[in-house]
Amino acid sequence: MTISDIAKMAGVSSAAVSRYLNGGPLSEQKRAAIHEVVEKTGYRPDTAAQTLRTGKVNQVGVIAPSIGSQSVGQITAGIASELDAKSYLMLLGNTELDAQRELGYLTAMQRNHVAGIILLGSYYTPQLAQALKNCRVPVVVTGQRFQDVACVYNDDRTAARELAQRMLDHGRKRIVYIGGTERDDATGVQRREGVQDALNAAGLNGEQMPRICCNAFTMEEGQRCMQELLVRCPDLDGVVCVTDTVAFGAMRALREAGRHVGQDVGLAGVGDSWAGSMMEPGLATVRFYQKQVGQEAARILLQMLEENGSSGPVRQVTLGYQIMERGSL
Amino acid sequence: MTISDIAKMAGVSSAAVSRYLNGGPLSEQKRAAIHEVVEKTGYRPDTAAQTLRTGKVNQVGVIAPSIGSQSVGQITAGIASELDAKSYLMLLGNTELDAQRELGYLTAMQRNHVAGIILLGSYYTPQLAQALKNCRVPVVVTGQRFQDVACVYNDDRTAARELAQRMLDHGRKRIVYIGGTERDDATGVQRREGVQDALNAAGLNGEQMPRICCNAFTMEEGQRCMQELLVRCPDLDGVVCVTDTVAFGAMRALREAGRHVGQDVGLAGVGDSWAGSMMEPGLATVRFYQKQVGQEAARILLQMLEENGSSGPVRQVTLGYQIMERGSL
Numbered sequence: 006m007t008i009s010d011i012a013k014m015a016g017v018s019s020a021a022v023s024r025y026l027n028g029g030p031l032s033e034q035k036r037a038a039i040h041e042v043v044e045k046t047g048y049r050p051d052t053a054a055q056t057l058r059t060g061k062v063n064q065v066g067v068i069a070p071s072i073g074s075q076s077v078g079q080i081t082a083g084i085a086s087e088l089d090a091k092s093y094l095m096l097l098g099n100t101e102l103d104a105q106r107e108l109g110y111l112t113a114m115q116r117n118h119v120a121g122i123i124l125l126g127s128y129y130t131p132q133l134a135q136a137l138k139n140c141r142v143p144v145v146v147t148g149q150r151f152q153d154v155a156c157v158y159n160d161d162r163t164a165a166r167e168l169a170q171r172m173l174d175h176g177r178k179r180i181v182y183i184g185g186t187e188r189d190d191a192t193g194v195q196r197r198e199g200v201q202d203a204l205n206a207a208g209l210n211g212e213q214m215p216r217i218c219c220n221a222f223t224m225e226e227g228q229r230c231m232q233e234l235l236v237r238c239p240d241l242d243g244v245v246c247v248t249d250t251v252a253f254g255a256m257r258a259l260r261e262a263g264r265h266v267g268q269d270v271g272l273a274g275v276g277d278s279w280a281g282s283m284m285e286p287g288l289a290t291v292r293f294y295q296k297q298v299g300q301e302a303a304r305i306l307l308q309m310l311e312e313n314g315s316s317g318p319v320r321q322v323t324l325g326y327q328i329m330e331r332g333s334l
Numbered sequence: 335m336t337i338s339d340i341a342k343m344a345g346v347s348s349a350a351v352s353r354y355l356n357g358g359p360l361s362e363q364k365r366a367a368i369h370e371v372v373e374k375t376g377y378r379p380d381t382a383a384q385t386l387r388t389g390k391v392n393q394v395g396v397i398a399p400s401i402g403s404q405s406v407g408q409i410t411a412g413i414a415s416e417l418d419a420k421s422y423l424m425l426l427g428n429t430e431l432d433a434q435r436e437l438g439y440l441t442a443m444q445r446n447h448v449a450g451i452i453l454l455g456s457y458y459t460p461q462l463a464q465a466l467k468n469c470r471v472p473v474v475v476t477g478q479r480f481q482d483v484a485c486v487y488n489d490d491r492t493a494a495r496e497l498a499q500r501m502l503d504h505g506r507k508r509i510v511y512i513g514g515t516e517r518d519d520a521t522g523v524q525r526r527e528g529v530q531d532a533l534n535a536a537g538l539n540g541e542q543m544p545r546i547c548c549n550a551f552t553m554e555e556g557q558r559c560m561q562e563l564l565v566r567c568p569d570l571d572g573v574v575c576v577t578d579t580v581a582f583g584a585m586r587a588l589r590e591a592g593r594h595v596g597q598d599v600g601l602a603g604v605g606d607s608w609a610g611s612m613m614e615p616g617l618a619t620v621r622f623y624q625k626q627v628g629q630e631a632a633r634i635l636l637q638m639l640e641e642n643g644s645s646g647p648v649r650q651v652t653l654g655y656q657i658m659e660r661g662s663l
Binding site (some may be wrong): 116 | 427
């Protein structure tokens with residue numbers, strides 16, 4: 006498929022298609038005709054040749070739920086290192102977990118002729134699924150396993166299972182769980198199920214595990230949820246939290262209640278926030294390799310760009326993790 | 335100055351200038367001729383009209399020293415919120431403190447027709463000064479006060495002075511300092527001078543203050559520098575650190591040496607890392623308003639874009655700070 010094929014199908018000149026692709030001036034009628042053909046055929050220009058011709062550097066779009074967070078910072082740093090090595094620029098969109106903004110960025114970035122898009126996944130919705138399916142450029146999703154899309158994600162379920170297993174090994178028997186919204190499959194569903202798997206394997210009833218869902222991954226929410234669980238289950242002897250930040254809040258509530266973390270109650274988080282290694286006792290947690298997640302996602306995207314849209318099998322990659330066993334267990 | 339003025343001066347057609355500005359196909363000869371005129375006149379196209387014509391969303395370039403760090407995350411989140419409200423996309427470059435990459439991004443972003451650039455400032459070099467002067471689009475610098483450039487920065491010197499003053503108020507007399515490279519004026523020079531100002535005002539000789547320069551703002555470096563200072567000045571009773579992360583490392587070294595932070599030795603950092611509020615004792619520090627720094631920088635840039643290059647006075651804005659007095663003092 007070449008520019009002149011597109012031109013013939015749209016009934017316009019090759020120069021018009023070229024202007025369309027480069028964002029040059031064009032009548033609305035011609036723009037619409039070309040747009041329809043490009044949509045229908047899934048045509049993507051050879052971006053390397055385009056760079057040579059125009060002097061522009063190609064861009065990759067990155068859509069993130071919250072660029073202020075530590076894990077997102079690590080993932081984007083990983084993406085940036087790979088893109089930089091291949092002389093791509095990063096067009097960054099920050100959604101603040103707003104689904105409309107996420108869809109808006111997907112559209113705007115395609116309009117701005119990005120070569121491809123990396124989406125730091127959060128919630129999966131039918132609208133997002135449709136938008137990803139309609140995307141005219143290759144997409145790689147990180148942090149979530151979305152159907153039929155290239156993904157780089159962490160094995161949240163197995164990691165949470167092993168973390169809870171370690172807590173059980175320390176003799177904890179009445180383990181409770183502070184989780185996150187189940188609209189987020191990786192952090193909400195997979196981590197909860199992993200903890201329940203461990204309880205079931207130990208002959209405890211995982212379905213009956215007392216649990217609560219925090220509204221945001223903040224210390225304040227961790228503290229509030231822990232206070233509530235302490236009222237509901239005063240004899241609890243272990244707490245697994247969906248993230249380290251939530252666990253720091255839980256730690257505060259446990260201290261206020263006169264409980265001694267690492268002694269009469271075990272505590273664990275997920276994410277290996279660097280602060281957890283400095284606490285006394287240190288916070289047991291799961292280390293994911295977030296920078297490598299970003300690097301891997303960028304490498305897969307760049308490979309898809311080199312293959313230039315030939316529809317090979319969809320790559321879905323899961324990266325390992327490490328249990329950080331510290332004094333809080 | 336219009337496209338047809340540029341066309342006349344370059345001896346080409348208006349359509350050629352338009353193609354140049356939109357990155358369309360063009361002979362190298364014409365491109366060079368137009369480029370020379372655009373450089374000479376400092377011409378910038380009306381980007382809003384351009385968006386209407388091409389369907390593309392305008393982009394603002396953001397160049398950051400290290401997108402994995404907490405403060406950079408906050409600044410970029412602030413920038414993103416303002417750009418998003420005005421429907422600009424953010425083109426992000428991560429330099430990892432590499433001066434060549436910083437210059438490379440400045441060039442590449444202009445080639446990609448960003449409307450303006452926000453540079454999260456680190457080191458000031460003659461090359462950077464020249465590149466900023468030659469920049470064809472408006473630039474705003476954050477975190478540093480660079481001459482003749484719009485800036486949004488923190489009052490590092492006054493903040494460090496007040497922080498050290500608080501430590502003196504706690505009766506500390508033999509204060510030492512762990513600083514950063516003086517190639518970075520804000521964190522390297524200004525913070526050190528602020529601490530020395532406080533000592534001088536208290537009748538202690540600030541010039542004689544024992545100090546050491548860490549090679550990176552990491553816990554490991556903070557720990558190493560603290561160990562060295564403990565050997566050089568075993569009777570020290572107060573430590574001010576250039577950042578919180580460095581202070582966390584210093585805290586570790588002090589503990590290992592059997593010193594009790596907040597009791598026989600005072601400790602303070604700068605930056606209000608959220609981990610500092612969770613420690614026991616809490617880490618005294620300076621809170622800067624980094625998200626607001628980003629927002630303010632974006633607002634100034636957008637205002638410059640609206641004024642469309644009319645050379646008004648250069649805005650340099652300093653934002654306030656807050657001393658967070660906690661148990662470690």
